[in-house]
Amino acid sequence: MKKLLTALFGAALILGACGGDEPTPAPAEPAPTETPATDETAAGTYDATRAQTAYQSCAGCHGGDLQGQGNNPAITGLTAEEVLLAIQEGPGIMPPNMVTGEEAENLAAWIAAQ
Numbered sequence: 001m002k003k004l005l006t007a008l009f010g011a012a013l014i015l016g017a018c019g020g021d022e023p024t025p026a027p028a029e030p031a032p033t034e035t036p037a038t039d040e041t042a043a044g045t046y047d048a049t050r051a052q053t054a055y056q057s058c059a060g061c062h063g064g065d066l067q068g069q070g071n072n073p074a075i076t077g078l079t080a081e082e083v084l085l086a087i088q089e090g091p092g093i094m095p096p097n098m099v100t101g102e103e104a105e106n107l108a109a110w111i112a113a114q
């Protein structure tokens with residue numbers, strides 16, 4: 001009996017020693033400085049919140065769901081390039097350059113993704 005206890009005790013010691021020898025965890029990596037999605041419009045990503053805000057100026061004609069209304073066409077199923085071109089040129093009675101630059105690119109990418 002004593003032998004068994006000794007063996008168990010020894011095993012516990014060894015296990016304990018092993019546990020104590022765990023390598024100290026590497027210090028936490030510094031948080032990666034992520035590029036905000038707003039800067040990646042060229043890559044096809046977009047900031048939906050910003051796009052929806054910008055779209056407020058289009059919704060009066062194209063509807064809240066991009067399905068168009070009255071004489072204003074639906075603007076679904078278009079590529080970002082097509083949407084951007086329309087924003088810049090303002091086809092027909094649509095006013096050109098209501099939204100410009102990066103904001104327009106972001107909006108176009110978002111519309112194309114709907």
Ligand code: HEC
Pocket residue numbers: 055057058059060061062071072073074075078082083084086087091092093094095098099107111
């Ligand atoms: C004053 C109303 C009006 C506003 C505001 C307006 N549009 Fe338009 N849009 C139109 C009309 C009308 C057409 C169709 C013009 C034509 O082809 O004769 C059009 C066409 C388009 C087209 C081309 C559709 C196609 O099938 O080729 C896109 C894309 C578009 N608009 C996006 C937008 C976006 C984005 C905005 C906001 C920045 C916007 N529009 C604001 C009236 C408007």
